[in-house]
Amino acid sequence: MCTIDVGQAGVTHWNNYGNMFHKIKILEFAVAINTSKCRICTPQIMPTGARFVSETNYMEKYELARDIVVMYVPASSFPEGIMPAFKNLEQTLGNNNDRTFFGISWGDENGGIVYKAAAEQKYDGESKKYNLDTFTIKKGTYISELIQGYQKDVSLIGTTFHQLLSHPELDENGYCLEWYKGPNDVLCLVKLESFTGTEKSD
DSSP: OOEEEEEEEEEEEEEEEEEEEEEEEEEEEEEEOOOOOTTTTTOOOOOOOOOOOEEEEEEEEEEOSOEEEEEEOOOTTTTTHHHHHHHHHHHHOOOOTOEEEEEEEOOOOOEEEEEEEEEEEESSSSHHHHHOOEEEEEOEEEEEEEEEEEGOOOEEEEEEHHHTTTTBBBOOOEEEEEETTTTTOOOOOOOOSSSSEEEOOO
């Protein structure tokens, strides 16, 4: 879990009111520290004019009850390589009408982003049929936010994860998870160490 080192000013504070998280920030020379221990965060410097920014976000606890084994195609770059990776995956798998798709990403040691375009296996060992590697999405507690109609503004995915990643109880070995709910909606999730709030389940 990263913390925020206060330069001239810089603090992020979360208040938990049931399922509503009220986030207050002062932005000026805010630097994320302890990033060497947290693979999904990278150092950030925000040299904007000092000011309070108040944001109200409705983010919910999501309990994933089981591990999900997915097969994936890695993106060659981020973000430019994301769509080609999904197209490659879809072409490899063929009929995808009943497939569940995911995007999985985290920060690497060089400050870049690792991204995997993924689909759930229909049966154990299916990945071998397509010569694809697998990744296990771990069961547990996540913080989540649903984006409806994301294709109208794909940048909302990045904005939403930026907000989710400022939560103080992140799993240091976690990742950003995009769970595509049909053609229009995506559920954004980040794994937590511990959490209290409104609960959903799969």
